[in-house]
Amino acid sequence: MADLQLTDIRKIFDTFVALRGVSLEIARGEFVTLLGPSGCGKTTTLNLIAGFIEADGGEIMIGGRPVTGIPSHKRNLGMVFQNYALFPHLTVFDNIAFGLKMRRVERAEIARRVDRALALVRMPGLERRYPKQLSGGQQQRVALARALVIEPAILLLDEPLSNLDAKLREEMRVELREIQREVGITTVFVTHDQEEALVMSDRIAVMNCGMVEQVGTPAEIYERPATNFVAQFVGESNCFRGHVEESREGVVVVKTEEGLIIRARSDRAWRPGDRVQVAIRPEKIQVGESPNRPGAIAAVLERVLYLGASVRCLARFHQRKVIASLPNVGPLARLTVGAEISLGWSEEDVILLPGDA
Amino acid sequence: MSSSFPAMPSPAQAARLVLVRTRTGVKPYLTPWLLVLPATLMFVALFLLPMLALFVSSFHGYDPNVGIIRVLSVQNYVKFVSDPYYREALVRTLRIALMVTILSGLLGYPVAYYLNQVGGRTRTYLTLAILSPLLVSLVIRTFGWLIILGPNGVINFLGRGLGILGAPLKLMYTEGAVIVGTIHVYLPFMVLALLSSLQNIDPNLYQAASNLGADPLRRFVHVTLPLSLPGILAGSLIVFSLSVSSFVTPAILGGARVKVMAYLVWEEDLVMLNWPFGAAIAFILLVITIAIMLIYHRILEAGRYGVVFQ
Numbered sequence: 301m302a303d304l305q306l307t308d309i310r311k312i313f314d315t316f317v318a319l320r321g322v323s324l325e326i327a328r329g330e331f332v333t334l335l336g337p338s339g340c341g342k343t344t345t346l347n348l349i350a351g352f353i354e355a356d357g358g359e360i361m362i363g364g365r366p367v368t369g370i371p372s373h374k375r376n377l378g379m380v381f382q383n384y385a386l387f388p389h390l391t392v393f394d395n396i397a398f399g400l401k402m403r404r405v406e407r408a409e410i411a412r413r414v415d416r417a418l419a420l421v422r423m424p425g426l427e428r429r430y431p432k433q434l435s436g437g438q439q440q441r442v443a444l445a446r447a448l449v450i451e452p453a454i455l456l457l458d459e460p461l462s463n464l465d466a467k468l469r470e471e472m473r474v475e476l477r478e479i480q481r482e483v484g485i486t487t488v489f490v491t492h493d494q495e496e497a498l499v500m501s502d503r504i505a506v507m508n509c510g511m512v513e514q515v516g517t518p519a520e521i522y523e524r525p526a527t528n529f530v531a532q533f534v535g536e537s538n539c540f541r542g543h544v545e546e547s548r549e550g551v552v553v554v555k556t557e558e559g560l561i562i563r564a565r566s567d568r569a570w571r572p573g574d575r576v577q578v579a580i581r582p583e584k585i586q587v588g589e590s591p592n593r594p595g596a597i598a599a600v601l602e603r604v605l606y607l608g609a610s611v612r613c614l615a616r617f618h619q620r621k622v623i624a625s626l627p628n629v630g631p632l633a634r635l636t637v638g639a640e641i642s643l644g645w646s647e648e649d650v651i652l653l654p655g656d657a
Numbered sequence: 658m659s660s661s662f663p664a665m666p667s668p669a670q671a672a673r674l675v676l677v678r679t680r681t682g683v684k685p686y687l688t689p690w691l692l693v694l695p696a697t698l699m700f701v702a703l704f705l706l707p708m709l710a711l712f713v714s715s716f717h718g719y720d721p722n723v724g725i726i727r728v729l730s731v732q733n734y735v736k737f738v739s740d741p742y743y744r745e746a747l748v749r750t751l752r753i754a755l756m757v758t759i760l761s762g763l764l765g766y767p768v769a770y771y772l773n774q775v776g777g778r779t780r781t782y783l784t785l786a787i788l789s790p791l792l793v794s795l796v797i798r799t800f801g802w803l804i805i806l807g808p809n810g811v812i813n814f815l816g817r818g819l820g821i822l823g824a825p826l827k828l829m830y831t832e833g834a835v836i837v838g839t840i841h842v843y844l845p846f847m848v849l850a851l852l853s854s855l856q857n858i859d860p861n862l863y864q865a866a867s868n869l870g871a872d873p874l875r876r877f878v879h880v881t882l883p884l885s886l887p888g889i890l891a892g893s894l895i896v897f898s899l900s901v902s903s904f905v906t907p908a909i910l911g912g913a914r915v916k917v918m919a920y921l922v923w924e925e926d927l928v929m930l931n932w933p934f935g936a937a938i939a940f941i942l943l944v945i946t947i948a949i950m951l952i953y954h955r956i957l958e959a960g961r962y963g964v965v966f967q
Contacts, residue, residue, distance in 0.1 A: 372867040385861035399869035
């Protein structure tokens with residue numbers, strides 16, 4: 301049974317339609333990320349779940365019960381805010397104890413549970429400090445402890461890592477996920493950082509313009525994007541427009557506007573003449589030294605960008621830029637700018653998407 | 658070698674330093690001092706020196722037949738402390754100022770709270786409305802209260818006309834009248850001080866409190882109120898210090914029946930011509946006011962939420 305269920309949620313702010321029918325089911329203990337650009341409605345969705353705003357349509361069920369009309373302070377949810385929103389006038393102890401005091405838990409029990417929460421977020425011994433005496437990373441742990449100590453039905457995370465520096469952010473991704481598994485709490489995580497979403501989530505809901513474009517595991521989202529937007533937003537793609545020439549037994553032959561013939565695999569039923577887009581991830585493209593390789597296209601290498609762990613090749617093919625990403629193994633000298641090269645890929649790595657019209 | 662510069666100024670700093678030197682011909686480290694010099698001179702000449710003169714004169718003697726006697730004695734202070742007439746005026750003054758402060762806080766908080774909730778144009782208009790009493794002369798505003806509170810004023814007229822009151826209520830020349838009139842004058846200061854502290858509270862904190870299970874009342878008690886303490890402190894210090902020394906409003910609405918310290922000073926200086934004693938009264942009020950304000954500040958800072966003042 302779904303622990304959190306959104307059914308056709310709609311929200312309008314004055315004249316701006318923020319959500320146009322969002323549906324999502326999240327199972328108990330699952331870590332689901334709402335991923336999308338700013339203004340896509342991911343934070344609005346989170347605020348609706350938290351009860352800070354009311355939906356204009358649709359239904360939210362938490363633990364099988366509809367929560368429409370229930371004010372946020374009665375929903376028993378834990379939330380970590382982007383700026384942590386720690387109470388500046390309270391010590392770390394009192395910040396974490398806040399939710400327990402509101403629930404009229406007795407003092408000895410509060411002390412016990414605050415201790416346990418601080419141990420859980422690996423930060424014991426700072427109970428008497430005030431928030432402004434803590435580093436960003438420490439503040440974030442306190443915010444997490446404060447949200448978890450009340451044993452909420454669902455944990456809501458609103459871009460909690462975006463204010464940390466890069467190194468700490470990567471550490472916290474792993475640690476946050478470990479803590480979440482330890483507690484086994486159903487979690488909704490909001491971010492615009494695709495890497496964060498891919499690393500942390502059980503499933504990702506990619507949102508755009510107030511709608512969910514696709515829901516799936518990180519691998520599904522990356523390997524099999526369902527829409528053009530998902531293909532563009534999550535990771536990079538080389539896109540070609542074209543139409544279906546032939547479709548037989550799961551193999552689709554596409555002719556692009558450049559006249560290129562690309563073969564792709566697809567479970568969907570395509571008919572000859574359908575407008576389509578073909579997307580190929582940069583790292584799925586093999587670069588060959590000689591321009592004449594069977595099954596590959598010839599292109600001119602324009603630039604080579606050295607990224608340390610990988611190398612990006614910008615090549616030109618029929619007035620179009622094609623990006624290929626190679627792992628940094630072997631000598632790089634063979635990549636000469638201006639040389640003719642070949643670009644190849646295998647047909648199972650080709651992503652086939654419906655065209656615009 | 659230019660040893661007057663601190664170690665290796667950046668090119669931009671160096672350019673600025675050179676610029677200041679060449680344009681004004683003064684050394685750069687003097688600049689801040691020169692900038693505050695005019696204000697400092699004015700403060701010293703027009704406030705500090707007269708206060709010092711006043712302090713010295715409060716120890717002088719006075720004889721109605723001779724005038725001021727230039728001796729040094731504490732007789733003025735002894736006279737004040739030993740006479741219940743003066744002591745009562747001091748207590749009355751502090752009581753009125755305290756009531757004005759508390760009541761403006763209670764009246765002003767909801768207004769500031771509401772102003773903080775509304776946005777944009779509404780807030781601008783409402784702020785203007787709150788400031789509007791300050792646009793009218795203090796004397797005119799206070800005479801307005803005469804029309805309302807007088808024996809044939811609005812309240813008595815309506816009360817008797819509607820048969821609610823038998824005999825006219827005596828509203829003028831009471832402490833109540835002074836308190837009401839003074840609140841009217843100083844309420845805007847309280848509202849503005851409270852508003853600025855409420856505006857500094859991160860709105861996410863309300864959501865966080867709500868999310869953690871605090872209903873609107875407990876959210877106010879545990880988050881809004883403690884975080885607005887700096888505004889409460891600033892507002893009450895301003896209102897208290899202004900109303901403890903106010904003269905026009907108590908003089909018009911309280912008259913000779915509700916004598917406050919400022920009224921006593923005026924009486925000694927301009928009616929009795931006993932300037933040394935007037936100076937002593939002024940100093941007693943000043944010292945007590947400063948002491949009360951310091952103690953109040955200390956209490957709040959030492960309190961549970963002292964951290965909000967840092």
